Amino acid sequence: MTGGMPLHAAQQLARHAADTGHAGLVITEAGRTAYLSCAAAALAADVDLLTGIAVAFPRSPMVTAQIAWELADATDGRFRLGLGTQVRAHIERRYNAPFDPPGPRIRDYIGAVRACFDAFRGASPLDYHSDHYELTLLPPVWSPGPIGPPDPPIDLAAVSPWMLRLAGQVADGVHVHPLNTRTYLADTVLPQLAAGAQRAGRHLEDFEIIVPAFLVVGDTPDERDRWRELARTQIAFYGSTPNYSFIFDDLGHPGTTDALRERQKAGDIAAMSAVITDDILRHFVTEGTWATIADAIGDRYAGIATRVVNYFGAIAWTEDPQHLARWKPIAEALSHIP
Template identity: 60%
Template sequence: MQLDLMVPGLPLRQATELARDAASAGMAGVVVTETGRTAYLTCAALALAGEPLDILTGIAVAFPRSPMVTAQVAWELAEASGGRFRLGLGSQVRAHIERRFGMPYDPPGPRMREYLLALRAAFRAFRGEEPLSFEGRYWSLRLLPAAWSPGPIAVPDPPVDLAAVNPWMLRLAGELADGVHVHPLNTEPYLRETVLPALAEGAARAGRQVADLTVICPAFVAAGDRPGQVERWWERARAQVAFYGSTPNYRFLFEQLGRPEVPERIRARQKAGDLAGMAKEVDDELLEQFCVAGDWASVADALRARYGGVASRVVSYFAGQAWLEDRRALGPWGELARALAG
């Protein structure tokens, strides 16, 4: 089991510093999210640092970009990283796609299916395996003169991973993607009752098994060996669970835990502008379902118990934030990475 750290898009000079520190600590890779800054430029800076790190977008937003644009960027990042780049894509939510990016969103599932197929067609055309010829309902890619093609690269095509929450998108990931980005709001029942069966169903459509996929699971980890450390990250996890729990699409995760009333209470607090109150709706018993906590040794055992047999890669939701606050913070995370890899 590999351990990665998660960061948002960073100022580019800061990204090169992170690459050096993460590699020195012994982390397996860096997963870059896309919020205010693009994920791809941060990935480029990480790649050019030349460190032996896997570099993943987790995720880059698909729909605002043509599949050709995404394919070209992923192709260059695969080459720059020496084949260590993984392209993680997600649909985001309707409000962001339509109101922030000004692009169409519906229907997200079929649109994403076509997007993945268009990417593969572009990769084949870049290698000269076949002319570019993709005709779909949402995208049409039919023109790629030699002067406009990036041409073959000396590393394999970048793996394409898909962010998926509901069974439909999980089945799509199992069928067409190389891996899946599980949502940070995950629990053991969700992983074993929803994620694995849906991935298996999708993989079977393509004559594959779940073992053929890279399953990437973010984890809320509250760890430390000094007074106050565990509590600090425990409370941050509580706030994040409340934030995600306010989204109606994630209600079913709470239903699986027998706590269907919690999302409604969180949303009521949110509507009242009571942000602190939102977190208070996530009690300790519930938070234990979403967050692993303890000293470093016990956290390693807990991560193995929760994600063993499910995840190929575990992504620390908080290690990147710890580094942003203190560049010396990655040492224990690197030790945890080595423990999980062993």
């Protein structure tokens, strides 16, 4: 996983990822766009490229569809379009775009993007109508036209049971939030995805479950401590979001989000991290030495995740470009786990 980055750096990271046995990159969107980093990486290496996620609502579905279409073409079908709603404050106050109602809106958005794909391929005229989007004009000169690869798969970011059911109903895969535990994955993610798929008369055999993992790996305590404390800080940051409080409740730690928000409002980052005790932390991290981490990842995610994403991978690579090479035998071992 990486955020958007300077484009030459994205190309270098893609080459290193390919050389070290990684299947691909998941590129998030924050200060830089995910799409431009995907384009740079696509021109540098033959790897899977996933936006994880690109923010949907500030862009017209047509704009998103055109970008995804070109990236699918450039990667020969190795691009997956990951979309998410973001949160209200960012959509309304940073992007100045409509947010409500986020669930029904993202459902219509995915339908609109797929209608654009059909129109680009010439399968049907552009004639999409929903509660939130209407697209009815695509003169030939404005269409990118057919491409060789299939339509880009569309994955949806989902946390709540409602959004997980929607992903199972209308998407090709789900981006699970980094704030995930084995309990949450087994008791919430899988059943809700299956319920959504059943509602649509679908099956999940080819459905992608993309799971970011806080991997705490190192052969010395100091090496592991660095990643463990970074994970603790990230969990505190994510856990301060009210919508995610149920994840802590399910672990038997009610009130965790309230405690995090209280310290966040006081601007006390250290106190926020302290809320995430070792007992809480162990549910969110996968820990091991370089010799044992592959088994630890397999034990936690086999039978649940179709793609495990190294949350700290790009951070470590930025500090040491040779770091990814240590993951090559691990990536090869994990590729054989069903």
